[in-house]
Amino acid sequence: MAALLQMAPIAGETFATRARAPWPVLEGGKGEGADPVAAILHGIGSVVKFKRNTAIFNEGDAARHVYKVIGGAIRTCRVLVDGRRQIAGFYLPGDFFGLEWQGEHGFAAEAIDDAVVVSYPRSQLELAAETQPGVQKLLMSLLSQRLSATQNHVVMLGRQTAQERLAWFLLRLVRRTGGNPNLELPMSRLDIADYLGLTIETVSRGISQFKRKNLISVTGAHHVALLDVASLEALASGEREV
Amino acid sequence: MAALLQMAPIAGETFATRARAPWPVLEGGKGEGADPVAAILHGIGSVVKFKRNTAIFNEGDAARHVYKVIGGAIRTCRVLVDGRRQIAGFYLPGDFFGLEWQGEHGFAAEAIDDAVVVSYPRSQLELAAETQPGVQKLLMSLLSQRLSATQNHVVMLGRQTAQERLAWFLLRLVRRTGGNPNLELPMSRLDIADYLGLTIETVSRGISQFKRKNLISVTGAHHVALLDVASLEALASGEREV
């Protein structure tokens, strides 16, 4: 029934979604035209907006919804008692997050900038999955993709140097945004550091080194262009020295 | 139909499984008696044995099966070009692994010691999931659990010190094996190091320090008893100094 949501922590205007949304509310399968799965998702999704740095959900909240980013960017993170923070993932338009399938969210989700999100009630998704194999397949596929990405994250954090991590991050972002080497980074240096398991200073120095080596060019902190993708790729996959 | 498997890389005697297996081929839901899901799994699973240090599957292999450990221990790992290795997970009896839901395995799976495993063809699981919501729920739940564990791994690798990692590892293992603080570690120091993103020397030193502080007692490298769980827990969750 997709009633108005009242889950926003601070933010903004929430509104029902049965009206034809002007943005793509689905996809996820491929790019089909008249997709029954798409229709189902569209039927149960509610659009919600969040202001910069507000929480979509907190660590420990009951996992009652699954989300999809429509606009803006989201981060999921955990903060330790002494303030150390680890970011588990960044989510851009088209990405699903909050896929925990039972119990509580293990990480908080926050809007990096002003963001628009569709929220799908888990209960309805479960129901749909039981009768619609397509929905089920989509959910399995999303969970599986997320697992795979997280496992790659583990390898990076466990065994790569600061430079390798940075190169890996930039390349991953380029691929995620369709291969365009001109990146608009929505997140701060601190976010990047907390994602890569580094400090903000180390991230900054790494970027400066890439600049000096003409691997990238930076115009205004949030805009980076990859100049030498091949060298960055060699770096990212663990071959030493460029 | 569960014919004989011929997937073992080196190892051992493989045999069909339709006969009543002497070990528990299922569980996963809870501990039900006459469980239809259990029956389905039992019907499509094949038992396979693997010798110490042999591969169940390699990185890049097509993900055609999902596995469950019956006896022994399994590790999943990836090796970088220059030999650096990261272990993504350890799997003990009752654990499922190889849950990649499409494409190829991103990590190799190897037997840490002589191990017995049940293998479920993915195609059959998918089929069963479409008609049996219980099977579907089980798969989602397994994937979700694995995702959650991997995300915790990320936090550990990104933001914890060597001592914190070790404490976390030992406690996690104790919980996994039903809370008994007397641990029999099936894996080597090198395995532990590659799981925690450390070197073998750092792991060894950490264990020695825990011994000196009377947090654990070690009798023969593979047998560890946790003496002061509370202090270890404080350490693991990021409170400094014991």
Add this chain to the structure above:
DNA sequence: CGCAAGTTTGACGTACATCAAGTAGTGTGG
């Protein structure tokens, strides 16, 4: 324009890695 937040750069410290000996444990053959 001017401040505040974000970022970069520099100097220095340290946790962990690396290199290098030892010291158990474990299995084999006499």
Add this chain to the structure above:
DNA sequence: CCACACTACTTGATGTACGTCAAACTTGCG
């Protein structure tokens, strides 16, 4: 039962990549 060799683990000495502390610079917004 003991010599042996082999592998796994521990311990020590030293190096270094990255963290920490601190100051400058840059950017964007009221």
